Amino acid sequence: MSKPLLGQMMDMPLNVSMLLTHAARSAGDTEIVSRRIEGDIHRYTYRDCERRARQLAQALIRRGVQAGERIATLAWNGYRHLEAYYGTTGFGAVCHTINPRLFPEQITYIINHADDRYVLFDTTFAPLVAALAPHCPNVKAWIALADDVHMPSIDAPLLGYEMLLAAEDGDFEWPILDERLASYLCYTSGTTGNPKGALYSHRSVVLHAYAAAMPDAMGLSARDSVLPVVPMFHVNAWGIPHAAPMAGAKLVFPGKDLDGKSLFDLMEAERVTYSAGVPTVWMGLLAHVRSIGARFTSLERTVIGGSCCPPSMLREFEEEYGVRTIHAWGMTEMSPLGTLARLNWEQMQRPLEERRRLLDKQGTAVFGVEMKIVGSDGRELPHDGVAFGDLYVRGPWVIERYFEGTDSPLVDGWFPTGDVATIDRDGFLQITDRSKDVIKSGGEWISSSDVENVAVAHPDVAEAACIACPHPKWGERPLLVVVRRPTGLALTREALLAFYEGKVGKWWIPDDVVFVDELPHTATGKLLKVKLRDMFRGHVLSSVQEGATNV
Ligand code: ADP
Numbered sequence: 207m208s209k210p211l212l213g214q215m216m217d218m219p220l221n222v223s224m225l226l227t228h229a230a231r232s233a234g235d236t237e238i239v240s241r242r243i244e245g246d247i248h249r250y251t252y253r254d255c256e257r258r259a260r261q262l263a264q265a266l267i268r269r270g271v272q273a274g275e276r277i278a279t280l281a282w283n284g285y286r287h288l289e290a291y292y293g294t295t296g297f298g299a300v301c302h303t304i305n306p307r308l309f310p311e312q313i314t315y316i317i318n319h320a321d322d323r324y325v326l327f328d329t330t331f332a333p334l335v336a337a338l339a340p341h342c343p344n345v346k347a348w349i350a351l352a353d354d355v356h357m358p359s360i361d362a363p364l365l366g367y368e369m370l371l372a373a374e375d376g377d378f379e380w381p382i383l384d385e386r387l388a389s390y391l392c393y394t395s396g397t398t399g400n401p402k403g404a405l406y407s408h409r410s411v412v413l414h415a416y417a418a419a420m421p422d423a424m425g426l427s428a429r430d431s432v433l434p435v436v437p438m439f440h441v442n443a444w445g446i447p448h449a450a451p452m453a454g455a456k457l458v459f460p461g462k463d464l465d466g467k468s469l470f471d472l473m474e475a476e477r478v479t480y481s482a483g484v485p486t487v488w489m490g491l492l493a494h495v496r497s498i499g500a501r502f503t504s505l506e507r508t509v510i511g512g513s514c515c516p517p518s519m520l521r522e523f524e525e526e527y528g529v530r531t532i533h534a535w536g537m538t539e540m541s542p543l544g545t546l547a548r549l550n551w552e553q554m555q556r557p558l559e560e561r562r563r564l565l566d567k568q569g570t571a572v573f574g575v576e577m578k579i580v581g582s583d584g585r586e587l588p589h590d591g592v593a594f595g596d597l598y599v600r601g602p603w604v605i606e607r608y609f610e611g612t613d614s615p616l617v618d619g620w621f622p623t624g625d626v627a628t629i630d631r632d633g634f635l636q637i638t639d640r641s642k643d644v645i646k647s648g649g650e651w652i653s654s655s656d657v658e659n660v661a662v663a664h665p666d667v668a669e670a671a672c673i674a675c676p677h678p679k680w681g682e683r684p685l686l687v688v689v690r691r692p693t694g695l696a697l698t699r700e701a702l703l704a705f706y707e708g709k710v711g712k713w714w715i716p717d718d719v720v721f722v723d724e725l726p727h728t729a730t731g732k733l734l735k736v737k738l739r740d741m742f743r744g745h746v747l748s749s750v751q752e753g754a755t756n757v
Pocket of ligand 1: 393394395441510511512513514515533534535536537538539542568623624625637639640728730732
């Protein structure tokens with residue numbers, strides 16, 4: 207047998223630090239703008255950011271932090287958080303981003319499970335840190351992301367970020383690391399059970415950044431001014447803190463104020479062309495823009511994902527405001543990018559309705575991610591847009607095992623996402639539901655997200671959630687829980703149900719509607735269906751009371 211012939215190109219490992227070094231060299235004067243929690247707007251450049259990241263690395267190494275040790279962050283989107291991303295991973299430590307919206311008990315669990323050495327925190331979280339500190343004995347110190355004037359006074363071992371950096375000269379070279387080493391640790395939000403950690407490698411993060419930046423993926427360019435609303439504490443803000451330096455794009459960080467007015471004002475002031483966030487955030491932004499009768503003067507594109515984006519929202523962005531939307535799907539275990547809805551040249555020639563139908567879905571797999579759907583018998587299902595089953599994925603930025611987990615979650619080398627979906631012949635994925643949220647009515651499945659999308663297309667509906675309710679005949683039937691818009695308080699159950707006629711199959715029409723003031727959300731802005739199901743556990747569907755059903 208002949209000897210394998212190896213390629214003869216440099217075997218340079220892919221390191222996270224390369225992204226920022228590249229930006230500092232080739233987009234050195236490009237700005238990073240942050241609305242700080244101190245209340246002002248801070249501006250500096252990629253060149254400044256890289257120098258301060260090196261100072262942070264020096265400060266942590268001086269305190270004995272070793273490669274592989276975890277340094278956590280509890281912070282909003284801002285320049286110091288970006289420095290923390292690179293100042294830790296750059297020398298081989300692991301950046302563990304914590305979602306501050308989780309319950310304190312969950313955060314304590316996460317910090318101890320990750321065995322964090324230091325926690326960098328925005329001072330808005332000082333009371334939270336004071337509550338956490340006594341329960342996290344292995345944290346050596348809590349580093350306030352502040353100067354000496356803004357240091358909080360709490361009972362915890364404290365250090366000041368700016369004081370630490372001031373003691374360092376930045377004369378530090380990023381070591382070349384094995385690309386398989388860990389870089390970031392992100393926990394899933396753990397809506398059921400304890401949160402689980404996904405531990406990204408340097409290689410997976412850099413490959414994901416390449417994929418994200420491509421024109422038909424997130425499509426980031428050096429000509430963009432990018433405002434990530436998606437938090438840096440949630441799945442690395444969908445990779446924007448890596449893809450933006452790779453592209454050399456301007457970054458605009460919104461800090462803690464994510465209401466419609468704050469976002470709109472910042473977008474306009476910084477000529478933001480590109481943004482990314484979950485549908486609930488965009489709901490607030492659109493409501494504000496609508497209420498003041500404003501227009502976006504610079505915003506061109508926005509990525510919407512994290513939960514199903516109602517088609518009515520896509521339409522409003524596109525048709526009312528001329529903002530191109532990109533519906534995307536992914537998850538913490540996938541770093542997170544899986545699919546994005548973009549049309550190819552041939553699809554662009556199809557009739558409007560057909561184009562819309564495709565763009566309402568979650569899109570095609572980005573290069574690097576493979577997908578398949580599997581039926582209850584374990585057999586792969588056809589990609590015909592009709593057959594739906596459990597969605598499996600694999601690829602170089604998909605999880606292999608959870609941090610400190612003993613058993614591999616993989617099935618024959620594929621990761622089961624927990625989502626139920628269809629894939630059509632164009633390769634477009636459509637998420638039907640999370641498998642635990644599917645409504646099983648008389649042996650058939652009802653997609654709660656389809657039922658919700660019809661409701662929010664009604665002009666009087668602000669938000670809607672569809673959950674399963676027990677039914678003596680059908681097993682389960684859909685219950686719709688609705689928040690009305692302030693202008694639509696006259697909307698009745700009957701009017702809303704009538705709105706479904708002709709839009710979905712008759713048996714998908716909910717059996718009952720309940721109006722509420724607000725819906726429960728997870729720490730990442732998704733509908734918290736576990737809580738909703740709890741709230742409506744004793745609910746008797748009106749169809750059951752009446753002995754009738756829409757079916
Ligand atoms: P967590 O699991 O911590 O709630 P993730 O961001 O990892 O947070 O959640 C991933 C899940 O979110 C996916 O498995 C899917 O159920 C849902 N999701 C993400 N994007 C979309 C989308 N565009 N449409 C429908 N569901 C989505």
